[in-house]
Amino acid sequence: MKFFIVPVNNGLLDIDYADLVEGIQTTATECYVKLRDIAAIRDTWLGITEEQFETVKANMIQPPE
Amino acid sequence: MRIGKKTDAASATGSLFARIAYIVNTIIPTLQKPRGLHGAPGSFTTALTTYQTALSITGKGRLVYLAASTHSNSTGAVIIEIDGASVCMGSIGTTSGVLWFPDNSFPISYSGTFTSSGNSHLDLSFKESLVIQLKCNQGIGANVCWQYEDE
Numbered sequence: 001m002k003f004f005i006v007p008v009n010n011g012l013l014d015i016d017y018a019d020l021v022e023g024i025q026t027t028a029t030e031c032y033v034k035l036r037d038i039a040a041i042r043d044t045w046l047g048i049t050e051e052q053f054e055t056v057k058a059n060m061i062q063p064p065e
Numbered sequence: 066m067r068i069g070k071k072t073d074a075a076s077a078t079g080s081l082f083a084r085i086a087y088i089v090n091t092i093i094p095t096l097q098k099p100r101g102l103h104g105a106p107g108s109f110t111t112a113l114t115t116y117q118t119a120l121s122i123t124g125k126g127r128l129v130y131l132a133a134s135t136h137s138n139s140t141g142a143v144i145i146e147i148d149g150a151s152v153c154m155g156s157i158g159t160t161s162g163v164l165w166f167p168d169n170s171f172p173i174s175y176s177g178t179f180t181s182s183g184n185s186h187l188d189l190s191f192k193e194s195l196v197i198q199l200k201c202n203q204g205i206g207a208n209v210c211w212q213y214e215d216e
């Protein structure tokens with residue numbers, strides 16, 4: 001799997017959605033994504049580590065109260 | 066009806082060979098192709114209070130299942146568009162995490178929380194496109210999971 005921060009334009013991720021495994025959207029303009037290995041990397045993406053992705057995911061998805 | 070020749074041009078009203086060529090060239094390509102076991106599962110989470118596109122694909126296929134959930138004490142909403150038409154504008158409830166389909170009349174997904182998501186078998190076929198949109202009403206967090214198969 002590959003991990004990136006990708007732009008979001010008007011609610012639409014700048015990706016080929018066929019490659020999307022998991023997305024964590026933190027703001028209106030960017031989204032942390034886990035993509036399939038076949039995904040073609042775009043210049044607008046910022047590569048991150050799996051650990052960074054999991055940290056954002058853990059902070060976003062808290063256990064129920 | 067005459068038998069004709071193998072070289073006859075495809076025609077729905079021509080010789081037997083012409084009609085067979087017509088079926089092979091025109092009708093068979095429109096039939097549903099066999100699907101394999103491979104599907105495409107995915108998940109999307111947002112804290113945004115406006116609809117965000119969780120999934121947008123083109124082609125022919127089938128939405129197999131969908132599950133939606135929200136944080137405790139929050140609600141969300143999901144839109145499913147098939148071939149450009151909205152077929153579901155469901156809400157994700159506060160206490161039971163239920164996504165209602167369509168238009169808040171029939172529950173399709175009981176998922177409660179992020180940590181105990183369930184799913185519902187939908188079997189919604191699409192010929193041209195599939196779009197799933199999601200929003201979280203309170204800005205805390207909403208999640209949708211899916212699996213689709215394409216041809």
